[in-house]
Amino acid sequence: MDIQLILNELYKAGVLESHMQKLKPLSGGTSSEVVAVMDGTNPRYVIKQNDPAIIEAEAEFLHTYLRIEKLSRLVYVDSLHRYLVYTFKQGITKQYGGTNKADLLVSLATEVIAHYKPLGAERHYGYPDHPFVEWRDLLLHRMKESGKIIQDVLPQEDHHFVHTLVAGLPQRNIKYLLHGDFGVHNFVFAENDTLTGIIDPDPMVGEPLYDLIYAFCSSPDSLTVDTIVPAAEKLGPEMTRESELNREVLQGLYFRIATCIRHHPEDLDQNIEAWTYWLNGVR
Known part of the structure; x- marks a missing residue:
């Protein structure tokens, strides 16, 4: 799915603020397409695309364990499970x-x-x-x-x-x-x-x-x-x-x-x- 279409959906849904326009590619393993959404010079969110079954499974995991501080917080899941959005974890x-x-x-x-x-x-x-x-x-x-x-x-x-x-x-x-x-x-x-x-x-x-x-x-x-x-x-x-x-x-x-x-x-x-x-x- 074209990343600009995803951004437009997220702006419309109120997930992203209008000033968050800059993206930074991230390593996503063998099959995921992953980008960080920048808030100024700092990564704020991660958008991950993958096979719908994989996205659905990852969304379930993050939702199930939303109280575990060491894990990213799930922010948004596409209704067709084409992508999800979660918070960026700062560090190395x-x-x-x-x-x-x-x-x-x-x-x-x-x-x-x-x-x-x-x-x-x-x-x-x-x-x-x-x-x-x-x-x-x-x-x-x-x-x-x-x-x-x-x-x-x-x-x-x-x-x-x-x-x-x-x-x-x-x-x-x-x-x-x-x-x-x-x-x-x-x-x-x-x-x-x-x-x-x-x-x-x-x-x-x-x-x-x-x-x-x-x-x-x-x-x-x-x-x-x-x-x-x-x-x-x-x-x-x-x-x-x-x-x-x-x-x-x-x-x-x-x-x-x-x-x-x-x-x-x-x-x-x-x-x-x-x-x-x-x-x-x-x-």
């Missing part, structure tokens, strides 16, 4: 490095994940366009796809072992609306490395521990038990019922190793070291 992205990872994870657990809301039994796990009846089935699907990428980077017995772990997961029926792309690339920091925002959700239905482990595995540093346990302990039993952290982290690392092979080869060695460390804690 993709500059993670100086933040204490254990403290960051505790902040994420207490300020974001702990406020996730359970969903009804009628909702399926996964993404709107690829639902699964059981959480285990979603993980096994991801494991199959990751295994095709990893291949002989890991020994065959490791592939078999982690597959057996996931196949043996109990059916816990824990359904929450998750961010789904809860990694350091979507975290916004102030200059003093304080977390100020979390952007670009790829909403899915799943278990809350998934988002915490996603964040833990999304950078190659400090991938140890001591780093994640304090944050995991902040989540209530209703969110982590019968979970075994070692097993959960292993599956997260397995997915991350596949991601590293495709997109972040510079992080692969550290992730392989972490894989061995966590594997030794389970076997």
Whole structure:
């Protein structure tokens, strides 16, 4: 949709003030078209265009969690879900490095994940366009796809072992609306490395521990038990019922190793070291 047509609609609806004419392109991932609406020299709002199903899912996430301060505030959703508007989060992205990872994870657990809301039994796990009846089935699907990428980077017995772990997961029926792309690339920091925002959700239905482990595995540093346990302990039993952290982290690392092979080869060695460390804690 032409951006000028969108602007005209937003002016008419009273979402934007008439002086907000200047736009600044932003990175929007693989499929989104994203621009910031400037208020003078400062970005004020973000306009994001994407497939209607994706826009609808992101709008639901932001609306559901409008009280979570670290998330952007939803301002407007097009009636046909062609685009949405939300507040711009000030700070620096993709500059993670100086933040204490254990403290960051505790902040994420207490300020974001702990406020996730359970969903009804009628909702399926996964993404709107690829639902699964059981959480285990979603993980096994991801494991199959990751295994095709990893291949002989890991020994065959490791592939078999982690597959057996996931196949043996109990059916816990824990359904929450998750961010789904809860990694350091979507975290916004102030200059003093304080977390100020979390952007670009790829909403899915799943278990809350998934988002915490996603964040833990999304950078190659400090991938140890001591780093994640304090944050995991902040989540209530209703969110982590019968979970075994070692097993959960292993599956997260397995997915991350596949991601590293495709997109972040510079992080692969550290992730392989972490894989061995966590594997030794389970076997």
